[in-house]
Amino acid sequence: MVRAGLIRKLSAGVYNYLPLGLKVIRKVENIIREEMNRAGAIELLMPMIQPAELWQETGRWEKMGPELLRIKDRHDRDFLIQPTSEEVITDLARNEIKSYKQLPVNFYQIQTKFRDERRPRFGIMRGREFSMKDAYSFDRDVEGLKKSYQIMFDAYTRIFKRMGLQFRAVTADNGAIGGSGSQEFHVIADTGEDAIVYCPNSDYAANLEAAESLALIAARAAASAAMSKVPTPDKTNCADVAKFLNVPLESTVKSLLFAVDQESGPAKLFMLLVRGDHELNEVKASKIPGMAESRFATEAEIKQACNAPAGYLGPVGVSADVTVVADRTVANMADFVCGANDAGHHLTGVNWGRDLPEPLVLDIRNAVIGDPSPDGKGVVDICRGIEVGHVFQLGTRYSEAMGCTYLDQQGKAQPMVMGCYGIGVTRLLGAAIEQGHDEKGIIWPISMAPFEVVICPMGYEKSEAVKAVCDQLHGELLAAGIDVILDDRNERPGAMFADWELIGAPFRVVIGDRGLADSQVEFKGRTDAESQNIPLAEIKAKVIAAVQAAKQSIA
Amino acid sequence: MVRAGLIRKLSAGVYNYLPLGLKVIRKVENIIREEMNRAGAIELLMPMIQPAELWQETGRWEKMGPELLRIKDRHDRDFLIQPTSEEVITDLARNEIKSYKQLPVNFYQIQTKFRDERRPRFGIMRGREFSMKDAYSFDRDVEGLKKSYQIMFDAYTRIFKRMGLQFRAVTADNGAIGGSGSQEFHVIADTGEDAIVYCPNSDYAANLEAAESLALIAARAAASAAMSKVPTPDKTNCADVAKFLNVPLESTVKSLLFAVDQESGPAKLFMLLVRGDHELNEVKASKIPGMAESRFATEAEIKQACNAPAGYLGPVGVSADVTVVADRTVANMADFVCGANDAGHHLTGVNWGRDLPEPLVLDIRNAVIGDPSPDGKGVVDICRGIEVGHVFQLGTRYSEAMGCTYLDQQGKAQPMVMGCYGIGVTRLLGAAIEQGHDEKGIIWPISMAPFEVVICPMGYEKSEAVKAVCDQLHGELLAAGIDVILDDRNERPGAMFADWELIGAPFRVVIGDRGLADSQVEFKGRTDAESQNIPLAEIKAKVIAAVQAAKQSIA
Structure with a gap:
């Protein structure tokens, strides 16, 4: 990512996002936002800097380790930089929501978070400052929570599908947030930090941490030897x-x-x-x-x-x-x-x-390859994954601790039943690259690529014909809604091609005098072995069709 | 803003942005982003949490007062939460920019900032956590800086015009950032924190802090009395x-x-x-x-x-x-x-x-109303303003302190000449409201309003005819690109109208059975004294025309 000009490290686990990296982030954010809105969630924005008092109400101020960055303001009051926002959203809900009529509701934000990891590593995969989408649902009862949870589960499935990623929803351990019932979404990648136990014949998948292991011996044999x-x-x-x-x-x-x-x-x-x-x-x-x-x-x-x-x-x-x-x-x-x-x-x-x-x-052991699948549908395999999303059924842990109640139809105060749902926005960039790359560089899914198409002119400043054709195609593709860039840097072809293979533009059009003499231009997909010669008159339609086909293949 | 459901205070100077407030922020950000991009600036994203070392290079770590929130991470290393990002961008530039060929360049971000104000006040006008667009230009020489500065000045003028605000560019004191040559953009409002000295006959305007005062007595008279x-x-x-x-x-x-x-x-x-x-x-x-x-x-x-x-x-x-x-x-x-x-x-x-x-x-006094204008074009008046933007010619203060140089055409290292340019994103919301409000609530410029049009049904659940007409109009206006909301809360008319006058929707359409009997609906601009009856068949065109006229009036 550093080589491709997406990010620059500022300090351990803290990165600058350069223009190309930011462009990918915006594409990721837009997909998330569209699907969250479609799922009926409401976007708002909570502060980065939060007062300790709220976190003391739930006990997390004391309970969380040094990954919670605690700070003091000029008046020596305790604050923290949000790693998540359960406390603030619960505070907001207890102030804003009074009646069962206002439930269910699901609020989300896409915001910078900070976790002071002891050893930040894997670049932006486990950084300290990162961007996360966090959503919080509030329901009248557990039945409602289960519905809200399923709506988020479905939205997450759509989100990662639209990003063109190979992923799997896995049963998870609940970790520090607490509550019952949670699943993680993992992007499958050999370099992933987590081991995922899954059944190739079914939907069963669980983080190794949480994967149930059955007894490998059905019944105990009789003793046959003396001790x-x-x-x-x-x-x-x-x-x-x-x-x-x-x-x-x-x-x-x-x-x-x-x-x-x-x-x-x-x-x-x-x-x-x-x-x-x-x-x-x-x-x-x-x-x-x-x-x-x-x-x-x-x-x-x-x-x-x-x-x-x-x-x-x-x-x-x-x-x-x-x-x-x-x-x-x-x-x-x-x-x-x-x-x-x-x-x-x-x-x-x-x-x-x-x-x-x-x-x-x-059950106290790790599952191993070949174990019987807990769902009875065969034996499990293990792959590695990168956690990019997490859905939790929190229940009333936060609402009871903070007195976040609503009045039910009988006028009685009831704690709201909560769920929370996270997606690691910046981590998704790293995960997509871990999943899609070769020795030349990044292989982006079309929906995440910083540009869908690059036009590489051979002699943009030297040949008026090349310039004219490039400029026209650039304008026409832009007008057709294609996210296209024209590389007018006048680099030599080898360097220019290498740059764009590194950056990972899914499609490349090369336009030079030699081809134009026969009214031909070159077209190449990022993973194609060879480029094709395409008649100039057909290149616009060819590019549009290729981009659309790539989009449809992941939709 | 709190009453209108835009924001909620979390702690002193730290606010939650509720969905309506966030929607306005997004509109403001989009206008800024479009005009920054049009001006050739490149968006990136710098970290919130920055290492002290960079700020020590420029001396600001020591020089800045307690409004700079200094923090320590788990390894006891010094960090800070960015109030601005001169150091980080200069660090990035010195690492990324080597040659005069890469200049000029202008980077910007739209990012959360934090200033630990002693007395946060005026709601989000002077909050501690706020969103700011900050841009930084890098040029080969002072002449280049002056060009970059003028490009930003023009972009800012377009930005605030597009937001539909009454504003004035005023000569400013340079404050703590240092450098020479700067102007502030102020939204004119009686409640503004700053006094602006301006000449009604010319472009002359200066912050009272910086406004030059001429001698009120042309020449000293001869002594006529004994002491x-x-x-x-x-x-x-x-x-x-x-x-x-x-x-x-x-x-x-x-x-x-x-x-x-x-x-x-x-x-x-x-x-x-x-x-x-x-x-x-x-x-x-x-x-x-x-x-x-x-x-x-x-x-x-x-x-x-x-x-x-x-x-x-x-x-x-x-x-x-x-x-x-x-x-x-x-x-x-x-x-x-x-x-x-x-x-x-x-x-x-x-x-x-x-x-x-x-x-x-x-010259050591404050200007007063009636003083001669320093540009000789009459006498000055004084109004109050809210600073929402600031453009600075920084020069080489940061680039020299941090060794941010480029190689000129002779291969000689030269310090880059910098400018910096800020817009207070969240403050703009407050400023717009200070400028546009009445006793009923907010009067948004059309380009900032959370919704352009609200449809208020009289009996959405009770009358099928009302529901059908509202739903159809809502769909048609959305399809026409109008930012319209249908209020399906089934509130009583009085409460519903009051809510939307408070929130400040520029246009309101009221649809009820009584009007529909005559194929009529009611249409009202936020500041109109009375509503008009409009034939149902014409309401869509009427709304579209009204929104377009409002947009054109500020373009």
């Missing part, structure tokens, strides 16, 4: 243990010890078990009752609970104070291998019920 | 002294003592003299050599310099350390009255050269 302690010197991970004992990795169990600090007394300990070839899912782990705020156990805590160093821990004979939680798959294993709680030793032939008590069973 | 000390008990201002002595106020002189602190030793004192009926101009006073940073003298300093309390000060016999500066008019006075430097006494018959040394003569 036995075996020496496993210096074998501190499942892969090494399996190799050393010559057993499949799938018969081993990994034991992880976590601690949750208590207000007084020693920390409460949890031992989490996943199969040797699986990974613990930290988001799922955080939802284990009592584990919302956990940390790895210290060496001293491990020693006290298991009397062994990390690498040799296991659920057999662990201190009774430790809550043992087994992943669904582990719970159905028989004759498995795990640490012996004795340095340099593991246990084999371990069986639930016989050798140790039945554990608490929960 | 004499007279008792003036308890008469400490010129008006009381003139009345007590029975002399015209115009024969008295007011003496004001200022101090300028020095790095070491006592403060340097200045006695400024203006005629009894005139006011000192503080901006002009700050330009007296050595007086850039002055304060009123303390009682002790007054006592030491004049040996008298305030109210009885005068230039005769003042300590030799005090620099006496007389306004041009005072310098030409003869036989005047001033304080005697003796409590309870004034001097009469005072004459320059005879009773005291000739003073330093400068």
